[in-house]
Amino acid sequence: MSEPVYAVEDLVIDLYTPSVSVRAVDRVSFAINAGETLAVVGESGSGKTVMTLGPLGLMPEGVTIDLRGSARAAGKDLVKMSPKKLSSLRGGQFGVIFQDPMSALNPMLKIGPQLAEQARRFAGLSPAAARAAAVSLLARTGIPDPEDRYDRYPHELSGGMLQRAMIALALAARPRVLIADEPTTALDATVQAQILALLRQIQNEDGIAVALITHDIGAVSVLADRVIVLYAGRIAEEGSAIDVLTSPVHPYTRGLLASVPDFRSDTASGTREIPGLPPDQTRVLPGCRFADRCPQAEASCRTKRPVLTCVGGNEVPHRAACPIVIRDEGLADND
Amino acid sequence: MRFARLPWLVLTPALIFVFVGVFAPLLMTHDPAVQDYTAILQGPSTAHWLGTDYLGRDLWSRIVGGARTSLVAMAFVLVAALVIGVVIGSVAGYVGGLVETVLISLIDIALALPSLVIALALMGVFSGENFDWLSDYWKMVLALTLAWWANYARMSRAVVVAELQQPYIEAARVMGASHLWIFTRHILPHVLGLVVVYASADAGALVLAIATLSFLGLGVAPPTPEWGQMLVDGMSYIEEYPNLVIIPGLALTAVVVSFNLLGEAFALQKVPRALRGRLLGRKRAERKAEDQARVSVEGQA
Amino acid sequence: MTDSDASDPRPRDKAANSGPAIEVEGLKVHFRTSAGLVRAVDGVDLAVQNGAFHGIVGESGCGKTTLARAIVGLQSATAGHVRILGRDRADWQRANRKGFARSVQFIFQDPLGSMSRRQSVLQTLEEPLRIHGIGNAAARRRKVGELLDLVSLPASVLDRLPRSLSGGQRQRVSIARALALDPRVLLCDEPLSALDVSVRAQIVNLFARLQDQLGLTIVIVAHDLAIVREVCSAVTVMYLGRVAEEGAARPFFADPTHPYSQALLSAVPSPDPRVEATRVPVLLEGDPPSPLNPPAGCRFSTRCPVVIEACRVTEPQLRAVQHGGRSACHLADTSGHPIL
Numbered sequence: 001m002s003e004p005v006y007a008v009e010d011l012v013i014d015l016y017t018p019s020v021s022v023r024a025v026d027r028v029s030f031a032i033n034a035g036e037t038l039a040v041v042g043e044s045g046s047g048k049t050v051m052t053l054g055p056l057g058l059m060p061e062g063v064t065i066d067l068r069g070s071a072r073a074a075g076k077d078l079v080k081m082s083p084k085k086l087s088s089l090r091g092g093q094f095g096v097i098f099q100d101p102m103s104a105l106n107p108m109l110k111i112g113p114q115l116a117e118q119a120r121r122f123a124g125l126s127p128a129a130a131r132a133a134a135v136s137l138l139a140r141t142g143i144p145d146p147e148d149r150y151d152r153y154p155h156e157l158s159g160g161m162l163q164r165a166m167i168a169l170a171l172a173a174r175p176r177v178l179i180a181d182e183p184t185t186a187l188d189a190t191v192q193a194q195i196l197a198l199l200r201q202i203q204n205e206d207g208i209a210v211a212l213i214t215h216d217i218g219a220v221s222v223l224a225d226r227v228i229v230l231y232a233g234r235i236a237e238e239g240s241a242i243d244v245l246t247s248p249v250h251p252y253t254r255g256l257l258a259s260v261p262d263f264r265s266d267t268a269s270g271t272r273e274i275p276g277l278p279p280d281q282t283r284v285l286p287g288c289r290f291a292d293r294c295p296q297a298e299a300s301c302r303t304k305r306p307v308l309t310c311v312g313g314n315e316v317p318h319r320a321a322c323p324i325v326i327r328d329e330g331l332a333d334n335d
Numbered sequence: 336m337r338f339a340r341l342p343w344l345v346l347t348p349a350l351i352f353v354f355v356g357v358f359a360p361l362l363m364t365h366d367p368a369v370q371d372y373t374a375i376l377q378g379p380s381t382a383h384w385l386g387t388d389y390l391g392r393d394l395w396s397r398i399v400g401g402a403r404t405s406l407v408a409m410a411f412v413l414v415a416a417l418v419i420g421v422v423i424g425s426v427a428g429y430v431g432g433l434v435e436t437v438l439i440s441l442i443d444i445a446l447a448l449p450s451l452v453i454a455l456a457l458m459g460v461f462s463g464e465n466f467d468w469l470s471d472y473w474k475m476v477l478a479l480t481l482a483w484w485a486n487y488a489r490m491s492r493a494v495v496v497a498e499l500q501q502p503y504i505e506a507a508r509v510m511g512a513s514h515l516w517i518f519t520r521h522i523l524p525h526v527l528g529l530v531v532v533y534a535s536a537d538a539g540a541l542v543l544a545i546a547t548l549s550f551l552g553l554g555v556a557p558p559t560p561e562w563g564q565m566l567v568d569g570m571s572y573i574e575e576y577p578n579l580v581i582i583p584g585l586a587l588t589a590v591v592v593s594f595n596l597l598g599e600a601f602a603l604q605k606v607p608r609a610l611r612g613r614l615l616g617r618k619r620a621e622r623k624a625e626d627q628a629r630v631s632v633e634g635q636a
Numbered sequence: 637m638t639d640s641d642a643s644d645p646r647p648r649d650k651a652a653n654s655g656p657a658i659e660v661e662g663l664k665v666h667f668r669t670s671a672g673l674v675r676a677v678d679g680v681d682l683a684v685q686n687g688a689f690h691g692i693v694g695e696s697g698c699g700k701t702t703l704a705r706a707i708v709g710l711q712s713a714t715a716g717h718v719r720i721l722g723r724d725r726a727d728w729q730r731a732n733r734k735g736f737a738r739s740v741q742f743i744f745q746d747p748l749g750s751m752s753r754r755q756s757v758l759q760t761l762e763e764p765l766r767i768h769g770i771g772n773a774a775a776r777r778r779k780v781g782e783l784l785d786l787v788s789l790p791a792s793v794l795d796r797l798p799r800s801l802s803g804g805q806r807q808r809v810s811i812a813r814a815l816a817l818d819p820r821v822l823l824c825d826e827p828l829s830a831l832d833v834s835v836r837a838q839i840v841n842l843f844a845r846l847q848d849q850l851g852l853t854i855v856i857v858a859h860d861l862a863i864v865r866e867v868c869s870a871v872t873v874m875y876l877g878r879v880a881e882e883g884a885a886r887p888f889f890a891d892p893t894h895p896y897s898q899a900l901l902s903a904v905p906s907p908d909p910r911v912e913a914t915r916v917p918v919l920l921e922g923d924p925p926s927p928l929n930p931p932a933g934c935r936f937s938t939r940c941p942v943v944i945e946a947c948r949v950t951e952p953q954l955r956a957v958q959h960g961g962r963s964a965c966h967l968a969d970t971s972g973h974p975i976l
Contacts, residue, residue, distance in 0.1 A: 014622055021618045043832040044803070064615055144922075158923045159696075188695035188859060190920045193903035197919060215833055218905030221912040241909045259837035260907045261862040273837040277802055284625060286632040305633050502749040505710055506810075510764040510817070511737030520763075521752055 003075070004031035005093075005176045005209045011069035013047070013054050013233075017062060022281045024050040026233040027069070032177060037203060037210040039224035039241065041217070041256075045278055047233040048213050049181055055079065056094060057086045073177070092122040095170030099182040101162035104169060105154045111165050112138070112150030115172045122173030137168040142198055160191040167198065171206075178202070179211045184219055196222045217260045221245060226316055229253045232279050232289035235308060239318030249311050249320035249331060252290045288322070296324050345600040348593030349535075355399055356406030365393035367400040368558035376576055388565070388579055389572060398586055400560035405542045405590070408476055408555070412541055413534050415480040420487025421526055427488070428495025429518060439492070445485030451544055453482035458553045475554040479544060486537070487530050494526045536598020539591035546587055562587050655722075657821050657853040658684035658707060663716035665702050672928045676702040678877035680716075681954070684870070689847055690855045691864035691885070693900070694874035695924055700857045701745075703874070704823050707855070708742045720821060734768055741814040743824040747806035751798040757809055758794040764816040783812040786849075787842060804835035811842065815850070823855045828863060836860075840867055861904050865889050873897045876935040877927055879954060881968075883961015893957045893968035896936045934966070942967060 013025035024047045032038045042048040053059070055071030055078045071078040074093050078086060098104055106114060115134035119125050125133055131150075138146035141164040154162060163183070170178060180199065184192040200223055203210050212223055220227060224241040229250065237250040248254045258272035276293040279285075287302040288294070294301065306321040311331040313319075318333075326332050355362060364384065371391035378386045385394035427438035445453070457478035461469065469477070498504065498521065507517050548554035549563030557564065562583040569579030660682035667674040677699040684690045692700045705711040707718050709729050718725040720740055729736045744750035751760050761780045765771060771779065784791060787808040798806055807827060814822060824843075828836045844867050847854055858864050864871060865885060872882040873894065881894040892898050899918040906912045920939045925931055931938050937947040946966050954962040957969075 014619075016615055016618050018614070021622060023622070043834065066619065160923045188924075189861065189900055189903040190695060191923060193905070193917050194919060196905070197917075217833065217907040221907050221909045222905045224909075245907060245909050256834055257907060259834045261866045262907050262911075264906050264911060273841055274834040275838075277804070284629060286629045303632055502744050502746060503752045506742075506744060506750040506813075507763070507767075509708060509710065509737065509742045510767055510813075511734040512763075512767045513733075516767060524754060 002034070004033045004072075006071075006073045006211070007031035008051070008055060008071045009069055011051065011055065011067070011071060013050055013068075014066040015050070015059075016064040016066070020282050023284045024233055024281065025054065026284065028230075028233070028235055029069075030228055030235070030238070032209040032211055034176065034209050035203070035207040036225045037212055037223050039212040039214060039220040039227045040230060041214060041220055041227055042230035043215055043256075043278065045232075045281060046230045048230050051230065051233075052179055052211055052213055053096070053181065056090050057083055058090070058096065091118075092173055093176050095173065095175035095178045097163075097167055097170050097178065097180040097183045099185050101159075101166040102154065104166045105162070107154050110151050110153055111157070112152075115165075115169055118169060118172035119174075134168075134172065137171055138165070140202070141165070141168040141171075142194070143168070160187065160194065163187065163191070163195055164198065167195075167202070171202065175208065177209045177211060179213065181213045182215070183212070184216060185214070192219075199223060217245070217257065229256070232281060234289055235321065236290065237318075237320040237322075238308070239313050239320075240316040243313050243316070243318040247318075249318070249325055249329075250290075250322045251294045251296055251325065253320075255293075296322075296328075298324055345596050348589065349538075349597050352402060352590050352593060353406065355402045357403075359399045359403035362399045363393075363396040365396045367392060367396040367560040376572065378578070385582055386576075386578055388568060394578070394582060397560040397565060398562075398582060401562040401565060401583065401586070402590075404555055404559055404561045405545055408472070408479075408545050409538055409541045411476045412479045412483055412545075413538060415476075416483035417487050417530060417534055419480065419484040420489075421491045421523075421530060423484070424488035424491025424493075425495050425518070425522070425526060428492040428499065429514070429522070435492075438488070442485050442488045442492070445482075446489065450479075450482040451547060454478045454544065454548065455551075455553070457481055458548065471554065471556045472559070475545070475548055479541070479548075483537075483541065487533070490530055490533060491526045494529050495522055498522045498525050532601045533598070535601065536594055539594030539598075542590050542594070543587065655686050656683045656719075657686040657688070657721055658682065658855065659717075659719040660703070660707065661717045661719075663703065663706060663718065664714040665699070665706050665711055666714040669928075674927050675877050675930060676927055677706060678927075678930070680874075680877070680879055682872060682879065682882075684853060684855055687847075687851060687853055688870050689844075689868045690853075690870045690872070691868035692855065692857045692872045692874060693859060693861060693864055694880075695859065695900075697876070697924055697927055698874040699877040699927070700874050701825050704742070704825050704855065704857045708740055708823055709736075710742065737764075737819075738768065738817045739819055740821045740823070741817065741819040743810055743814050743822065743827050745826040746830060747803075747810040748798055750810055751806075751813075753797065753799060756795050756797055757801070760798065760809060761794075761813055761816060764813060768817060770817075779816065783816055786815060786846065787812045802835075803831050804838055807831060807835075807839055808842070811839075811846070815846070818850075819852070821853045821855070823857075825857045826859070827856065828858065828860060836863065843867060861901060873900065876924060876930050878935055879962075879964060880936065881957075881961065881963040881965075882954070883957075883959050883963075887959035888961055891959045893959065893963040894936075894965045895940050895942055895967075897963075899941070934964075 009029045011025055011028045015022045015024050028051055030038070040048045040052055054065060054067060059065050067079055069079065074089060076089065081089070105111070112134050115137055116127070116130040119133045120127060120130040135146045135150055138149055143149050143161055143164050149157070154165070157165060183199070184195055187195060196219055199210065210223070212219065214220060220241060227238065227241050227244040228235055229237040229244065229252065231252045237244055237248065237253045244253060245257065248257055255272065255274035259274060274293055279289050279292060287304060288306050291297040291301040301324065306323050308319040308321045309323070309326055310317050310319050310333045311326060312333045320326065369392065371387065373391065374383065374387050375391045376387060376389055377383055380386070383393050383395065385398065387393055388397070423438055423442070427435045458474060461474040461478060466474065504517060504521060507521060545554060546561070546563030549561045550567055555561040555564065565583040566580055569583065573580050660680055663677055663680045665677040667676060680703055692703065694700045702711055706713050707725070709725060720728070755763070758780060761783055762776050765776045765779060770776070781791065789805060789808050789812070793801060793805060798809065801809065828839055831839060840863055843854060846852060856868065868885045870883070871885050871888050873880045873896065875896050881888070881892060881897045892901055899920050902918045906915060918941060922939060925938055933949050934940070934947040934952050937943045940947065944966065952964045952966045954964045957963045
């Protein structure tokens with residue numbers, strides 16, 4: 001396999017604000033290859049956004065971020081890069097879609113010129129070519145009458161159209177990685193389905209890598225090839241989407257999936273809940289972060305940090321960080 | 336409330352002024368009104384710490400007495416203006432409709448002119464015969480109050496309107512709360528929170544206004560010690576005895592600056608600051624120690 | 637929370653059919669805005685049975701929240717009537733505001749916003765009791781303790797401010813507050829949308845348990861169909877200010893007849909990628925039209941994949957369909973074959 005387009009190794013991220021210090025990401029490694037969709041799944045505070053966007057220098061203001069480990073894209077180490085270089089690399093290599101389109105689009109500028117500017121700066125197009133590229137991007141993202149919409153301001157577009165315009169903006173620089181941070185959370189079911197279909201279509205056509213950051217299992221099931229399940233800043237389980245979603249191993253993944261009702265199944269399996277709350281991120285105690293909420297926790301869970309262990313999978317190894325389940329169910333896969 | 340988080344350094348100058356004003360009778364070494372023709376225009380000495388003025392009155396005692404005069408007048412005006420402002424602003428914001436329109440017009444008119452100009456005009460009105468039953472002092476307090484309430488009314492209305500839009504007000508309504516309950520339990524605390532903070536910064540401007548009126552011969556009448564008057568009295572001797580102007584001038588400046596500092600500190604409290612320097616270093620060290628402790632446990636297991 | 641809640645996810649309709657708790661008749665809520673007249677709710681009839689767990693679903697802008705707010709009088713109606721527990725809502729509220737509040741409570745979408753940021757959890761939970769002058773300090777404190785037990789919160793949250801609680805805890809506090817007056821009818825506006833998946837499950841189970849324990853009538857406004865199917869005994873689907881379809885939950889979900897209901901259901905992805913791979917969703921074109929200017933005829937006609945000429949001319953009325961409920965579609969005949 002060729003070199004991954006975005007790879008992170010042994011990443012540790014500490015966040016500091018005047019009131020709290022948080023270990024947001026705790027020794028995490030992952031890689032995204034061209035042409036695949038990697039879903040990063042976790043609940044609020046699990047570190048999924050920080051892990052993906054933090055190495056790119058995209059962090060909220062007023063937060064001091066300490067980053068250790070390595071993060072590579074386009075053959076360069078992002079951790080050691082100056083903010084200015086990082087910003088230009090990010091513009092050319094990464095496209096980001098946020099939950100709120102207005103956070104990406106400038107409300108004072110027309111939609112089209114914002115796209116053209118992006119295409120001109122990072123894809124090196126002439127002004128005329130950039131304009132043409134912008135119009136075709138609007139058309140590609142399913143915005144009707146793109147010539148007319150080119151000259152519209154963001155506030156003149158409906159919510160679903162804005163979401164599409166933001167996707168177009170993210171694609172304008174012809175990035176190699178598209179990062180979608182909760183792209184559908186704020187959308188209605190029917191619009192959500194449209195946007196997910198659009199993302200899938202883009203990936204099929206362009207073969208770019210997509211990182212989908214979400215807590216919506218449905219969206220993962222629609223789009224993802226591979227899944228990383230994050231809990232309290234650590235990877236609980238990873239593998240192909242089929243493996244993780246249909247035969248989860250880690251008790252957290254199992255709990256998470258059981259709490260998602262599937263209304264096509266007639267068994268009405270019921271909405272199971274995971275008791276308790278995610279751990280206090282300001283203190284990192286020894287052992288497994290899920291131990292306090294885990295029905296299968298043993299004494300050793302509170303002293304030994306579980307390591308990701310292979311439990312199967314074909315091309316994509318399926319790995320889980322729970323020695324208890326692996327031992328009890330005889331899942332260890334040592335080939 | 337928020338005082339707890341204020342640096343004491345900022346609070347101190349304003350507190351000194353209040354302290355001097357409250358305990359003035361104990362701090363005065365002489366009766367500030369007593370004239371002593373044997374000791375006219377003296378420099379500082381052990382008998383007269385800051386010297387004496389052209390009537391032989393003790394300057395220190397007059398400064399201290401002036402602080403008390405300013406403090407008392409300021410307190411009267413602030414409390415009255417605050418009450419009037421909060422009542423008018425709250426009624427405007429809560430009732431809405433025509434009442435609000437009328438009251439807002441009134442507030443706008445009052446805000447259109449500088450407070451001091453309004454106060455001066457009112458002093459002119461009060462100088463008529465119909466107001467003979469009022470002493471000059473109370474005329475000044477009344478005039479300043481009527482010139483000062485509008486800002487508080489405007490602010491109170493803004494807070495009331497903003498709070499009324501908060502979902503928790505609807506929640507209280509759903510619980511069956513009466514308007515009186517909602518206003519007194521939920522809205523008034525927010526109004527007072529903001530208005531009192533503003534008043535703390537406004538106090539300096541008010542002290543200055545009181546001095547200005549007295550300087551113009553409109554406010555406090557002699558022989559009550561007052562800084563504005565001391566400035567006027569000292570003007571004639573400014574070349575030979577600049578102390579007579581400099582000392583009350585400095586006192587006035589110090590009070591205005593100290594209240595402004597206080598207001599500024601309140602305002603800056605809300606601005607978030609990024610973590611830097613030593614505090615960040617300490618947090619990093621804590622983190623590292625925690626990591627090491629964890630590794631040692633996990634290593635043994 | 638116990639396991640027994642989780643293992644009993646069946647829709648609860650045991651107390652249903654003992655008469656309607658809420659009857660809405662021809663309700664219209666129109667807003668005058670600078671852009672024109674917004675017809676947020678435009679002629680809705682609705683009956684919620686006593687003891688039902690009734691879900692109102694639809695996309696943003698369909699008027700579901702406005703409908704719920706109008707039912708409790710947070711929004712004044714332009715036309716129509718609301719009867720709750722057999723009494724006219726407007727008359728009841730006018731005559732006895734506190735009595736109404738003791739019978740009908742409302743839970744807001746944003747639990748944090750619906751609590752005063754200055755009040756501790758204890759003060760928040762005591763407030764309804766104090767407003768109604770219920771009990772002395774000790775009795776109130778006891779009641780607060782019971783409420784905490786009811787929603788499974790530890791007593792340690794009492795002196796904390798809402799801001800410092802987690803999303804799930806905040807929603808529990810807001811539910812506890814709504815239950816403080818022992819209401820018989822509870823309306824909830826999107827109580828789950830601000831919560832994480834696993835916490836959502838906790839709150840859903842809490843609602844289900846509370847209904848069992850307290851025999852409440854619960855109306856829940858939601859856009860998450862899967863959750864509605866889990867807990868609700870009856871469903872109303874709204875589109876652009878009107879009811880598109882309604883019925884008992886189980887038959888409705890098995891056999892929805894309105895093309896909009898079908899599209900809405902088919903848009904929900906399956907958490908199982910194997911199912912997902914074979915699923916063919918009905919992708920609707922575009923966004924819902926603006927309630928400023930609803931289309932003529934059937935309001936769904938501009939996006940409907942099976943639209944016929946009559947749809948653009950005549951507005952379909954709700955009529956009985958196979959699953960036992962009613963559907964506002966010209967093509968939804970009583971033989972019950974799915975249109976799509």
